[in-house]
Amino acid sequence: MAVTTALAGSARRAITKCVITNWSMVSTREVVVCSFFPLLFQVHKANPIIDAEYCLLRAEAGVRVPADVDAAVYAPILCAGVTVFNSMRNMKLGPGSTVAIQGLGGLGHLAIQYANKFGYRVVALSRGSDKEKFAKELGAHIYIDGGKGDIGEQLQAIGGADMIVSTAPSRSAVEPLLKGLGMLGKLLVLSIPGDITVNTGLMLRRGLTVQCWPSGHATDSEDAIEFTKLENINCMVEKFPLAKVQEAYDAMVKGTVRFRAVITME
Numbered sequence: 109m110a111v112t113t114a115l116a117g118s119a120r121r122a123i124t125k126c127v128i129t130n131w132s133m134v135s136t137r138e139v140v141v142c143s144f145f146p147l148l149f150q151v152h153k154a155n156p157i158i159d160a161e162y163c164l165l166r167a168e169a170g171v172r173v174p175a176d177v178d179a180a181v182y183a184p185i186l187c188a189g190v191t192v193f194n195s196m197r198n199m200k201l202g203p204g205s206t207v208a209i210q211g212l213g214g215l216g217h218l219a220i221q222y223a224n225k226f227g228y229r230v231v232a233l234s235r236g237s238d239k240e241k242f243a244k245e246l247g248a249h250i251y252i253d254g255g256k257g258d259i260g261e262q263l264q265a266i267g268g269a270d271m272i273v274s275t276a277p278s279r280s281a282v283e284p285l286l287k288g289l290g291m292l293g294k295l296l297v298l299s300i301p302g303d304i305t306v307n308t309g310l311m312l313r314r315g316l317t318v319q320c321w322p323s324g325h326a327t328d329s330e331d332a333i334e335f336t337k338l339e340n341i342n343c344m345v346e347k348f349p350l351a352k353v354q355e356a357y358d359a360m361v362k363g364t365v366r367f368r369a370v371i372t373m374e
Contacts, residue, residue, distance in 0.1 A: 169326055172333075182333060189218050189341075189343060191323045194321065194323065194332065195296055195298060196226065196296070199271055201228065202227075206231060207271045207273065208252075208272040209275070211275040211299075213275065213276075218343060219273050221247050224246075225335070232248035260284050260285065268290025269293055270292075271289075271295075272296065279302055282299070283305055286307060290314070296321065297319070343367075356370075356371055
């Protein structure tokens with residue numbers, strides 16, 4: 109599991125608040141920062157595969173978090189947030205482009221909001237009419253219910269998508285998306301569906317591409333945080349005190365968390 113560091117305020121102060129994220133889990137604590145050496149020094153070193161109160165980190169991975177925001181709410185921006193923000197901005201689509209977001213979960217609910225603020229015509233793809241209201245509250249202009257027919261055909265009925273962002277880690281959910289793209293369209297895969305099969309004939313005829321993106325580095329994370337604050341993006345989290353870490357993991361595994369579980373050092 110990955111660990112990302114976020115520093116509140118200037119990294120040159122001797123003592124500062126710090127947020128350490130373990131993908132979707134976060135903890136807040138006091139750390140000693142040395143601005144002349146590439147490490148954040150602390151008394152203990154954490155096992156990299158568990159959530160812990162102390163750990164040793166490289167300072168160049170530090171990310172400044174504004175002092176006037178809730179660090180626990182912004183922690184998932186360093187994982188899900190930067191993944192969708194940085195990947196979409198690097199696809200170089202102009203305002204007015206039709207962008208479909210598959211899924212309304214941890215990545216999807218942020219991707220819809222970012223896409224709206226980028227000026228795209230946003231199409232939310234999910235299953236069930238009960239999700240339409242929520243998708244449009246996030247910023248989707250159009251909602252397509254996969255339970256009412258083939259998603260690709262429904263996308264073509266509205267002119268096809270310039271880009272489809274796949275956030276569902278399911279091969280069966282990803283493979284049908286390609287035919288929903290218009291000419292020179294892009295399928296951006298941000299989940300890990302495993303091996304997928306694509307129709308190369310369709311790709312050749314329409315000039316389609318399938319692309320992935322490796323999240324981002326510390327500067328990308330700071331850009332994502334700044335944009336999130338500026339545009340009032342709402343990252344939805346559920347907070348759990350450290351004593352309830354098992355409860356947080358159980359909820360995450362069951363898929364009952366909306367949408368990111370955050371551990372706080374309380």
